[in-house]
Amino acid sequence: MEEVRIPLLSRHSSDCNGVSSDPIAGDGGSFATNGRTSCYGGTEHVVSLEAESQNGHADYRLEIQEQDHRSSLEGRAVPAYQNSSSDTFSDQGPGLPIGTQRFSYPPIANDHLQNVISCLGEQPCIGPQPSVDPFRNSTPNIVGLYAWTKIILCAPLLVARVLLVVVLMCIGFVSTKLALARWKQKKSAMPKWRCNVMGVTRLCARGILFCFGFHWIRRIGRPAHREIAPIFVSNHVSYVDPIFYFYELFPSFVSSSSHNDIFLVGTIIKAMQVILVDRLSPDSRKDAANEIKRRASCNDFPPVLLFPEGTTTNGRAVISFKLGAFVPGFPIQPVVVRYPHVHHDPSWGNISLWKLVPRMLTQFHNFMEVEYLPIIYPSEAESQHPIEFAEKVRYEMATVLNVPETEHTYGDLMLLTKASELKLIPATSSMVEMGRVGKIFHLTTSEVKDYLNHFVAMGPNKRGFVTKGKFLETIDLPDCEFSNNIFLVFDKLKRGYFNFREFVGVLGFISKNTAFDGLVTSAFEACDTDRDGCLSRSEVEQSLRTIFPQVSGGWVEKIHSRLGSVGNDVVTYENFRTSLSKNPELFLIFTAAACMLQ
Secondary structure, eight states: OEEEEEEOOTTOBOOTTSBOBOTTTGGGOOBBOTTOEEEETTEEEEEEEEEEEETTEEEEEEEEEEEEEEOOOOOOOOBOOOTTOOOOBOOOOSSOOTTOBOBOOOTHHHHHHHHHHHHHOOOOOOOSOOSOOTTOOSOOSOOSHHHHHHHHHTHHHHHHHHHHHHHHHHHHHHHHHHHHTTOOOTTSOOOHHHHHHHHHHHHHHHHHHHHTTOSSOEEESOOOOTTTOOEEEEOOOOTHHHHHHHHHTOOEEEEEGGGGGSTTHHHHHHHTTOEEEOTTOHHHHHHHHHHHHHHHTOTTSOOEEEOTTSSOOOSSSBOOOOSTTTSSOOOEEEEEEEOOOSSOOOOOSSSOHHHHHHHHHTOSOOOOEEEEOOOBOOOHHHHHOHHHHHHHHHHHHHHHHTOOBOOOOHHHHHHHHHHHHTTOSSGGGGOOOHHHHHHHHOOOHHHHHHHHHHHHHTOOOTTSOEEHHHHHHHHTOOSSHHHHHHHHHHOTTOSSEEOHHHHHHHHHHHHTOTTHHHHHHHHHHHHOTTOSSEEOHHHHHHHHHTTOTTOOHHHHHHHHHHTTOOGGGOEEHHHHHHHHHHOHHHHHHHHHHHHHHO
């Protein structure tokens, strides 16, 4: 005979000479002794049992023979015994020592889990991770003898260029101050004579481009007259782009409000009557869209130029467009910029400006091409639906550049930066195409950054994947079929791992689901047995034990803490909802438990 240790729960009454009943399991649970039949775990066993109570546990000596018979009864599970064998079991719950057999769980729990998933509906597909990284600079480091030799030989040139750039910026600053002198009507278009004074600043801008190695710039096509196309849109690759357009077109830019505080640049921005926008503020974006329409409809203003991607890329993809340029419904002339290169990539993506500028100044010559595309006129339907107009323009630009379109946004660059800070390898696995995720699940960048913290805490491997073992270990779930089914909610392809993109898809699908609030409310009410509007530790424990009868008190305490227990050691509905929205595994556990409690 082998020994098996089974915890005696307070709600579980047992009789060693008869049938043990369980009010939680209901009529379906039975455990017969002295040669009678046991019907737990869906399998019928013949059991010989002797019991002795000691320290809240029953030490059973048993011999089990599995019979090929399935019970239709439901209830709390007892150990999942192996065929014609005996084993020693532990009641420590999650984190059991290697070699110990875990307790099983109520098979009906899986059915309830599937019912919860069915209530949520079918999860929208967000597709695989794009193969292109639109922010990676191809030459982030100085590598090779040629590169180092060139930098050393061009060091005197760097010093001379820096001094000349400073002189040109000072001249431009003075001329801009003269153009702005005693001008109070900042909402109206700048008078022509003031624009002529700004011509000196524009020449200084061309001189700065020359210092950066752009001795000549190839142009294809011509810019349209303002009366024909009042709005230009361009891809955004480098900090050189706005300097060129300032010299070439002298337009009204739409720029981040943070640029207004940059030394010297802020003064020039005021003279250009730049439309400032806070990329993270919906109200600011709305005001900017109205201002774009006002200026585009008035011929006194210069043309408006926008970088609809909202950030710089490496030019090897056209990322998601903001809609500000397309809402007014005016004809648009797209412009594309290229920077052909061999030894130095001038794109300003995921690279520090302090690394990029010195490299560019030690290049004897840099190449730049600017192509003005034919004017695109919106159809009547596109005038009413800016998204369609934006997609049409984006397709034309991507076709001319011969690059793919992706749904990355500035939010992905923020996630990339956050992933680097969290030491996620590879950091690029954090990019989820926020344009697509935002459209499907209505998630914000700040919400996805919180998800990234949760994902990194699971310990992804060097390929950016979280395996089943790490998943169960990190969130401290017992290793059983129910936990495996929770893992499969993330690992829909059944590969044994999931990435951050799949993780965000599941969290977004659950937390933004129309059925989420109803399911959470039902779960809270089912767990709140005393109807006092909050969950005590004992109520949380009771709910968890309907799924995992074998769990230890320490594990229950961890879950209780994760639910946001506050004063008097209770969990309010608000904390319960917040925790379930950020921890989908807890959502699935408690909603399935609620089905069993009801």
